[in-house]
Amino acid sequence: GAGVSQSPSNKVTEKGKDVELRCDPISGHTALYWYRQSLGQGLEFLIYFQGNSAPDKSGLPSDRFSAERTGGSVSTLTIQRTQQEDSAVYLCASSLALEHNEQFFGPGTRLTVL
């Protein structure tokens, strides 16, 4: 079956512009996660959705970052007024019910802020 998909694959933007990153989870997966991977670093948790609600937004680095999920499926991560330090790979993952705890990752979006 189809895995987690993300779009765009790569995004180059100018400092100060807004960007939207999209994630399509595996069908039927109720949990969805966003992570950020900066160059040479591990993955940093950003936000987690269970259905359409976000019980944990603790990882969002500033109020320029927001995310939503509609219909319990597709999620969009929005970064407003992008800064150069926002340049990173943004990875999305999804998982099944609580007891599984296995997250399946998408290929990520590489964001470059000039």
Place this chain on the structure above:
Amino acid sequence: AQTVTQSQPEMSVQEAETVTLSCTYDTSENNYYLFWYKQPPSRQMILVIRQEAYKQQNATENRFSVNFQKAAKSFSLKISDSQLGDTAMYFCAFISNFGNEKLTFGTGTRLTIIP
């Protein structure tokens, strides 16, 4: 808060040899899961192996096995008969057993298999 430490930024090994990647973690919880993920240049994170903390038996998946030492909070990955396709970044990760919470990752080990 949980932390995961990978002390080997880079490793290399000859094809067909065995290599062990180290990982230590810190938590006050008793029930949790540990994972090794592989990230090739394609960026796709691929689950290699998982271990439930309540299981004493070490997990194995074909050429991949772990040495899980709960008391020492150590979780190393052994790759036997290494292949060129094993070249990738390897990340150790921790997740609480209390529902779908975030994965906490180490900083990764870049593994190169030399032909």
